[in-house]
Amino acid sequence: MICSSVKLATRRCFIPGRARRCFMVIVVVSLTSLWMLTMQIIQVRPQTHLPDVQSKGFSDHSISRTKSPKVRGVGLADEAHGGSPMDSPPEFEEEGTKLHQRLLKGEPVYQMAERHIKDTEGLVLVFLEMSDSGRNLLNILQSHRFNVKVALVHDSVWPSLTRDDDKGLFSVIIFESLRSYGHLSSVKTKVLQEYCRAFNVGIIIFTQPEVTSDFNQIRNFPLYIDQHARLKDPIVNQSSSVPRITRSNVRFFGNLPGDRWTTFRTNHSTYVPVMEANLAVPLQVVTHPDEKAKLNSKICVVYDRGWMDGIKRIFFGYSSNHFLHMVLVLDSIAHLTAGKLQTDLDRYVLIDIDDIFVGKIGIRLKASDIENMIKVQGEIQELVKGFRFNLGYSGKFFQHGDEEENAGDRKLLQEAKHFWWFPHMWDHMQPHLLKTKAKLKELMLLNKQFAVDNNIPIMKGYSVAPHHSGVYPVHEDLYSLWKEIWGIDATSTEEYPHLRPAHRRRGFIYKDIMVLPRQTCTLFTKTNFFSEYNGGKPALDGTIQGGELFATLVSNPVNIFMTHMSNYGSDRLATYTFKHAFQFVNTYTNLKLQTLPPVPTAKKYFELYPQEKQPLWGNPCEDHRLMEVWAEDKDCTRLPNSLILGPQKTGTTALYTFLQMHKGIVSNRPSEKTFEEVQFFNGDNYYNGLDWYLDFFPSNKNQSNVHIFEKSANYFDSAQAPKRVKALLPKAKLIVILLDPAKRAHSWYQHMRAHDDEASLQYSFRDVITAKPDSPKLLRELQKHCLEPGKYATHLQRWLTHFSSRQMFLLDGEMLKTNPALAMLRVQKFLKIKPTLNYSRLLKYDRQKGFYCPVGPKNRTRCLGKGKGRKYAEMDYESAEFLQAFYRQDNLILSSVLEKLNQPIPDWLNDHLKDF
Numbered sequence: 057m058i059c060s061s062v063k064l065a066t067r068r069c070f071i072p073g074r075a076r077r078c079f080m081v082i083v084v085v086s087l088t089s090l091w092m093l094t095m096q097i098i099q100v101r102p103q104t105h106l107p108d109v110q111s112k113g114f115s116d117h118s119i120s121r122t123k124s125p126k127v128r129g130v131g132l133a134d135e136a137h138g139g140s141p142m143d144s145p146p147e148f149e150e151e152g153t154k155l156h157q158r159l160l161k162g163e164p165v166y167q168m169a170e171r172h173i174k175d176t177e178g179l180v181l182v183f184l185e186m187s188d189s190g191r192n193l194l195n196i197l198q199s200h201r202f203n204v205k206v207a208l209v210h211d212s213v214w215p216s217l218t219r220d221d222d223k224g225l226f227s228v229i230i231f232e233s234l235r236s237y238g239h240l241s242s243v244k245t246k247v248l249q250e251y252c253r254a255f256n257v258g259i260i261i262f263t264q265p266e267v268t269s270d271f272n273q274i275r276n277f278p279l280y281i282d283q284h285a286r287l288k289d290p291i292v293n294q295s296s297s298v299p300r301i302t303r304s305n306v307r308f309f310g311n312l313p314g315d316r317w318t319t320f321r322t323n324h325s326t327y328v329p330v331m332e333a334n335l336a337v338p339l340q341v342v343t344h345p346d347e348k349a350k351l352n353s354k355i356c357v358v359y360d361r362g363w364m365d366g367i368k369r370i371f372f373g374y375s376s377n378h379f380l381h382m383v384l385v386l387d388s389i390a391h392l393t394a395g396k397l398q399t400d401l402d403r404y405v406l407i408d409i410d411d412i413f414v415g416k417i418g419i420r421l422k423a424s425d426i427e428n429m430i431k432v433q434g435e436i437q438e439l440v441k442g443f444r445f446n447l448g449y450s451g452k453f454f455q456h457g458d459e460e461e462n463a464g465d466r467k468l469l470q471e472a473k474h475f476w477w478f479p480h481m482w483d484h485m486q487p488h489l490l491k492t493k494a495k496l497k498e499l500m501l502l503n504k505q506f507a508v509d510n511n512i513p514i515m516k517g518y519s520v521a522p523h524h525s526g527v528y529p530v531h532e533d534l535y536s537l538w539k540e541i542w543g544i545d546a547t548s549t550e551e552y553p554h555l556r557p558a559h560r561r562r563g564f565i566y567k568d569i570m571v572l573p574r575q576t577c578t579l580f581t582k583t584n585f586f587s588e589y590n591g592g593k594p595a596l597d598g599t600i601q602g603g604e605l606f607a608t609l610v611s612n613p614v615n616i617f618m619t620h621m622s623n624y625g626s627d628r629l630a631t632y633t634f635k636h637a638f639q640f641v642n643t644y645t646n647l648k649l650q651t652l653p654p655v656p657t658a659k660k661y662f663e664l665y666p667q668e669k670q671p672l673w674g675n676p677c678e679d680h681r682l683m684e685v686w687a688e689d690k691d692c693t694r695l696p697n698s699l700i701l702g703p704q705k706t707g708t709t710a711l712y713t714f715l716q717m718h719k720g721i722v723s724n725r726p727s728e729k730t731f732e733e734v735q736f737f738n739g740d741n742y743y744n745g746l747d748w749y750l751d752f753f754p755s756n757k758n759q760s761n762v763h764i765f766e767k768s769a770n771y772f773d774s775a776q777a778p779k780r781v782k783a784l785l786p787k788a789k790l791i792v793i794l795l796d797p798a799k800r801a802h803s804w805y806q807h808m809r810a811h812d813d814e815a816s817l818q819y820s821f822r823d824v825i826t827a828k829p830d831s832p833k834l835l836r837e838l839q840k841h842c843l844e845p846g847k848y849a850t851h852l853q854r855w856l857t858h859f860s861s862r863q864m865f866l867l868d869g870e871m872l873k874t875n876p877a878l879a880m881l882r883v884q885k886f887l888k889i890k891p892t893l894n895y896s897r898l899l900k901y902d903r904q905k906g907f908y909c910p911v912g913p914k915n916r917t918r919c920l921g922k923g924k925g926r927k928y929a930e931m932d933y934e935s936a937e938f939l940q941a942f943y944r945q946d947n948l949i950l951s952s953v954l955e956k957l958n959q960p961i962p963d964w965l966n967d968h969l970k971d972f
């Protein structure tokens with residue numbers, strides 16, 4: 057009960073304007089924890105002297121006996137140092153006896169199992185200060201695909217910590233700055249504490265080296281800090297339980313970055329040193345070598361097991377910028393979430409050499425380079441289980457070097473069995489540039505014949521296109537010919553969804569071909585010598601030894617690296633790079649490097665990331681790299697400017713028809729299957745790809761003022777559509793028509809009957825809307841499709857998580873029926889259509905039809921087809937009553953959504969609300 061009250065408190069507390077009330081709630085619910093509330097958040101640096109540990113010659117991590125008044129721990133060692141537990145407890149205002157006894161026995165004060173721990177969503181909440189180190193931290197987290205929520209520590213309103221159903225949202229909380237963490241307001245501190253205890257959530261705190269803390273002790277706890285240290289030769293503590301990916305007990309020899317490290321001192325057994333390092337300028341005070349070594353060793357990452365106050369924390373004495381910190385933060389998250397947020401230790405590595413035989417004279421491979429590749433491949437096999445170089449060949453360029461290089465080509469074919477091979481393109485041509493499918497086929501067949509003629513052992517099922525052309529954006533011919541000629545199941549590209557940022561690259565499956573993201577290894581076609589590496593060899597070593605390449609290997613369970621032939625010749629950058637990178641990973645981490653053939657690698661990838669199987673098509677024109685690999689005849693001026701989302705039976709066809717009466721507005725050509733609707737974003741048509749969609753629209757290249765729109769009435773209630781529309785048409789204007797949901801449901805039912813739908817003919821409208829969970833499946837299905845789209849608030853809110861309210865227009869469906877001229881005026885204003893068309897003379901009420909219809913020649917009306925504006929009996933009173941109640945809650949939320957959006961409340965909704 058206390059827990060749920062706490063959750064309530066934590067949620068409410070983060071609602072604007074509730075701070076005062078929230079404080080009251082917390083005070084009420086937290087009686088059992090009152091003792092904690094009395095603890096000071098931070099002990100501000102006193103005017104008196106700090107306990108001067110060093111000058112007093114304290115060994116190791118023990119601290120001065122001049123302690124805070126509340127915690128009288130003395131000289132105890134922690135588990136890392138094999139000493140006895142704490143002999144004196146903190147002074148608690150409540151529960152003192154019990155806690156005291158527990159501490160005397162060396163037990164944690166808080167035992168999580170005793171409390172009712174609630175589940176969390178698995179998000180990571182990061183409190184940032186928007187500094188460079190914060191951005192770096194965010195990069196690390198995003199590279200590991202953690203679901204991250206960023207908040208600014210100084211914002212007066214923090215995000216809600218719990219969901220509406222009181223489930224905790226965050227599994228771990230990270231602060232970029234120790235100083236800010238220390239200076240949290242008392243209300244924020246209390247809420248955070250309550251949340252962390254109720255949900256067993258740990259906190260990670262980094263130090264911003266550029267910001268000096270004005271305190272020397274963390275709260276009132278026996279954890280003291282020293283600042284401005286320069287450190288070197290770090291080592292991760294073997295007996296700390298935090299390291300997992302990080303290999304412990306291996307010293308990294310070298311300076312730690314910067315000269316403003318914070319180090320920690322403690323003598324309490326709740327604290328376990330995780331990482332230690334030596335002072336870069338050693339202290340000379342003590343002469344005995346053992347004492348000196350201890351004195352010079354400082355704790356720079358420390359784990360608080362939460363024995364004091366029930367909250368686990370890991371303190372880092374610097375930002376996340378050092379490679380050990382980068383890995384340790386992952387380990388910290390894994391540890392604090394008891395493995396809930398952790399990846400496997402397996403890392404799959406595939407090194408493609410895309411363009412064997414392609415290269416100018418002077419930078420091609422010689423026989424000795426081939427021998428070196430075989431030798432290094434053997435050495436890498438010691439580091440990476442099953443490793444092979446994966447060679448992509450373009451047959452046309454065989455023997456295009458000088459004499460020595462041609463001997464190299466021949467040597468490569470003689471030694472072909474040592475490697476895996478995959479087909480590139482015969483003449484390295486980019487598929488999207490080829491005018492016809494037949495030409496592409498011809499080139500593929502030539503390359504295939506080359507493999508047959510030269511006994512090249514092709515590894516089945518994998519290919520890569522030159523310059524990634526045709527892979528993304530998808531070039532249909534490439535996919536279909538890859539299947540037909542080579543039976544391709546997997547490929548890779550750097551371009552999906554975009555080249556940058558690299559950590560956001562993803563995979564997808566299209567036409568049964570698994571497309572994997574490729575990683576950059578910082579070697580490029582033009583980088584053929586160490587001296588040509590940007591920054592030279594020191595920079596290359598930097599990327600290997602904890603830099604970008606190391607981070608890539610740590611971040612990605614599946615790594616496919618693109619390299620080029622010439623990286624393996626000249627002074628052999630590539631073999632040097634990979635061998636040393638793998639050595640470094642094996643030395644400082646527990647990751648298990650291995651290589652699988654490409655297709656099993658791809659299967660592994662989608663086992664790990666099944667959510668990526670479905671592609672998300674973006675707009676190629678928003679990324680010049682994508683434009684470069686998109687065929688010239690494709691153009692994004694065809695993409696619609698606006699969409700009518702639906703829902704069905706609200707008058708979408710009338711709006712679609714009226715809009716097209718304007719000369720400056722065009723829609724899609726009709727579909728054979730779904731008539732005026734394309735139905736791309738909501739269902740399986742999406743897997744036909746972007747080319748398929750574009751084909752419905754006229755090119756707008758030469759008529760820039762034409763407004764293109766599309767209407768598909770079932771986009772509105774589709775779970776998939778909002779994010780898909782956002783990806784392709786982020787600036788689109790969206791129109792939703794709102795008609796009384798009860799009327800809409802009734803109209804839909806009549807529509808189904810008119811189309812001879814078996815179930816709707818069998819069951820009455822009342823049967824359908826009142827179907828129960830144990831009703832026949834057919835009936836329940838019908839009910840779902842009849843009623844669900846009418847939950848307007850639910851669907852609207854989903855769209856509003858992807859689009860700004862300024863992009864959405866909610867048109868009153870009743871107005872469209874009864875005053876279409878006014879409705880069309882409002883729609884044109886929203887779409888910014890010029891010139892504005894006055895529909896009052898273009899639409900005329902048709903008595904027989906009972907609706908407004910466009911006026912044709914001789915002033916005759918040309919009404920919508922018989923399927924729109926049907927004649928049927930009115931809904932019975934009981935059904936109307938039932939639906940009124942059914943939609944009550946949603947309609948109530950709808951009215952507040954409309955209010956927030958500053959949109960008028962339709963009359964039908966006002967009528968509903970009157971009953972509340």
Ligand SMILES: Nc1ncnc2c1ncn2[C@@H]1O[C@H](COP(=O)(O)OS(=O)(=O)O)[C@@H](OP(=O)(O)O)[C@H]1O
Nearest residue numbers: 704705706707708709710769803907908924925926
């Ligand atoms: N001017 C005009 N002419 C004809 N019909 C009109 C018009 N304006 C709005 N309506 C209402 O539109 C309802 C059909 O909605 P949709 O076009 O959205 O249907 S569909 O989802 O495309 O099938 C249709 O529903 P029914 O009356 O049930 O047939 C009409 O009520």
